[in-house]
Amino acid sequence: MIRVLLVDDQPMVRAGLGLVLRSQPDIQVAGERDDGSHIVSAVQQCEPDVVCMDVRMPGTDGVEATRALRAAGGPPVCVLTTFSDDDVLWAAVDAGAAGFELKSSTPENLIEAVRTVASGGTWIDGTLLGPILDSYRRLARPGHRPARLAALTDRELEVLRLMARGASNREIAAHLSVAETTVKTHVGTVFSKLGARDRAAAIVFAYDSGFVRPGG
8 A cells, every 4th residue: 555645735736636546546645734844744643655745835845845854764755846847846856856747647647656656766747857857957067977877887777777767676676687686786876976866866867968868
């Protein structure tokens, strides 16, 4: 059972999200909050496997709450956004969010995003990839992108490619016929060599550098 904490300041939005998620036999809404304040204590109380977090909220917004939660070693965060949030998308990546889903997306996409993030994967709505890359190019320090890719071994490049396609560590292990612990080691090395703090940042790098292309 996947336990979800919903964090959004709009009651109607929370009700709609809850309705979609509760329709699935393997998903349970463990709790709801109307802003990102006290997010660490909320997680301790609800014990969710994933947090669905609105980006823009009064008081403590989703970016700040995500950063606090990830710093505390909390569960992965799937941020919920709109097209007007383009300027904070990279901030959410940098804060450690593992998923990015449009509020206007389909219920099926939301359900898949929650399942993917809860399993340790990264989910980026295809419509958001362009804005995230644009934000990355404006705000992140690009460094020596080709040199960073060249530092990866063939196996590490394959791991990065599979990560960028949304595969979890378990799925990568099955694809490569290796132990999941081996994959975790490769993933950590990829993060280190790319200067990426987490999976989402590594995936953004993979697309921005042209190593992986949308739909490819």
